[in-house]
Amino acid sequence: MSSPLSRRQLGPYSVSAIGLGCMSLSPAYSNPPSEADANRILLEAFDLGVTHFDSAALYGLGHNETLLGKDFLKKHRQHITLISKGGVGPADGKRVIDNRPESLRRDIESSLKRLQTDVIDLYYLHRWDKKVPIEDAIGTLSDFIKEGKVRALGMSEVSAQTLRKGHATYPISALQTEYSLWSRNPEIALLQTCRELGISFVAFSPLARGFLGQSILDIDQFAEKDLRRAMPRFEVGNFQKNIPFYEALKQVARDNDCTLAQLALAWLLHQGSDILVIPGTSQIAHLRENVGADHVRLSAQTLAKIEDILSTVPVFGSRYNPVNQSEVDTEQFAV
Ligand SMILES: NC(=O)c1ccc[n+]([C@@H]2O[C@H](COP(=O)([O-])OP(=O)(O)OC[C@H]3O[C@@H](n4cnc5c(N)ncnc54)[C@H](OP(=O)(O)O)[C@@H]3O)[C@@H](O)[C@H]2O)c1
Numbered sequence: 001m002s003s004p005l006s007r008r009q010l011g012p013y014s015v016s017a018i019g020l021g022c023m024s025l026s027p028a029y030s031n032p033p034s035e036a037d038a039n040r041i042l043l044e045a046f047d048l049g050v051t052h053f054d055s056a057a058l059y060g061l062g063h064n065e066t067l068l069g070k071d072f073l074k075k076h077r078q079h080i081t082l083i084s085k086g087g088v089g090p091a092d093g094k095r096v097i098d099n100r101p102e103s104l105r106r107d108i109e110s111s112l113k114r115l116q117t118d119v120i121d122l123y124y125l126h127r128w129d130k131k132v133p134i135e136d137a138i139g140t141l142s143d144f145i146k147e148g149k150v151r152a153l154g155m156s157e158v159s160a161q162t163l164r165k166g167h168a169t170y171p172i173s174a175l176q177t178e179y180s181l182w183s184r185n186p187e188i189a190l191l192q193t194c195r196e197l198g199i200s201f202v203a204f205s206p207l208a209r210g211f212l213g214q215s216i217l218d219i220d221q222f223a224e225k226d227l228r229r230a231m232p233r234f235e236v237g238n239f240q241k242n243i244p245f246y247e248a249l250k251q252v253a254r255d256n257d258c259t260l261a262q263l264a265l266a267w268l269l270h271q272g273s274d275i276l277v278i279p280g281t282s283q284i285a286h287l288r289e290n291v292g293a294d295h296v297r298l299s300a301q302t303l304a305k306i307e308d309i310l311s312t313v314p315v316f317g318s319r320y321n322p323v324n325q326s327e328v329d330t331e332q333f334a335v
Contacts, residue, residue, distance in 0.1 A: 012173060013121065015276070020279075025059075035067065043072065046076055048291045058085070069114050083154075085126035086141075089107045099131075099137040099140070118149075120149070125137055125154070125155050138169040141170070155172055155176075176202040177204065180203065182211070191272070203268050206265055206279050209228055214259055219236070235317060258296045259289055261279070261289055263306075
């Protein structure tokens with residue numbers, strides 16, 4: 001290790017501002033890597049200076065944590081900030097949102113076993129199960145802190161109001177939600193609430209799930225189980241209508257001698273020193289490119305140009321389909 005990557009505060013930890021979202025190392029999008037390639041990506045990320053590794057019980061229905069625990073963490077557990085999530089457990093091989101105490105306990109015990117570690121540095125409630133009061137769900141997670149299984153707590157995809165309630169129950173160190181050039185919902189209330197409460201903000205899907213790459217995605221080539229097949233912005237019709245948005249931003253990237261992915265990450269990092277990003281990838285070349293965004297500086301003029309595009313070139317399709325939208329608790333833009 002390592003080139004000096006910028007560091008930011010993630011709750012009590014100083015970590016690389018650009019982390020690694022590990023979901024793409026398991027089946028999620030198309031073409032997940034082999035186990036050997038996934039390990040190479042983890043090791044390369046570490047060598048590049050990444051210290052913020054984001055996993056979840058859900059990713060690959062346990063596969064992701066098992067992958068991390070098998071080899072990578074044996075070498076580097078002490079040198080990184082290990083993050084996972086529970087509350088959406090793989091139960092009987094299925095994705096189930098369940099925040100009951102016995103289910104959260106099953107999740108944490110299974111995660112620790114798969115990760116082959118005694119403690120997780122930051123543990124998020126992955127989704128709030130609205131059948132369980134948020135105070136009870138966070139209360140259960142705070143028991144894991146007392147038991148030494150978890151060091152800090154986070155929440156994911158919740159509204160500002162729910163975040164406040166969770167934080168009043170037990171101090172929340174980090175909030176993780178989708179934030180990118182095409183998903184700016186956190187600007188309604190969440191970012192401000194995080195700042196007020198001193199909670200770190202982690203932007204997930206910062207590359208718009210691959211939309212903001214160097215070439216236009218071919219949605220016909222998505223694997224049958226690629227998560228994007230269920231996302232309205234990638235549907236035939238909406239997707240084509242989103243190309244002008246892509247092209248306009250691509251031109252800004254060209255003008256700034258960086259790639260579109262780097263522009264997307266740098267833009268997020270320029271939104272505040274309390275924001276961290278966790279791009280995911282299954283390719284070493286993309287990993288290097290993404291980490292390279294650490295050195296991209298955007299002028300006030302460039303930021304204004306981007307703002308102009310975001311406010312004038314529309315994005316078609318909602319972030320989630322109605323089923324997935326019903327599972328989250330975030331504020332919506334009024335349209
Ligand atoms: N809390 C939650 O509910 C939640 C939800 C979703 C995600 N997350 C977290 O956030 C992380 C990132 O989100 P994400 O994986 O959904 O979306 P993302 O990081 O926006 O995009 C990942 C996609 O972008 C592609 N990509 C990555 N770097 C690229 C580059 N430089 N050029 C072109 N394409 C590139 C990847 O393809 P290749 O593999 O080909 O590079 C992959 O398909 C996840 O790994 C996970 O840790 C959390």
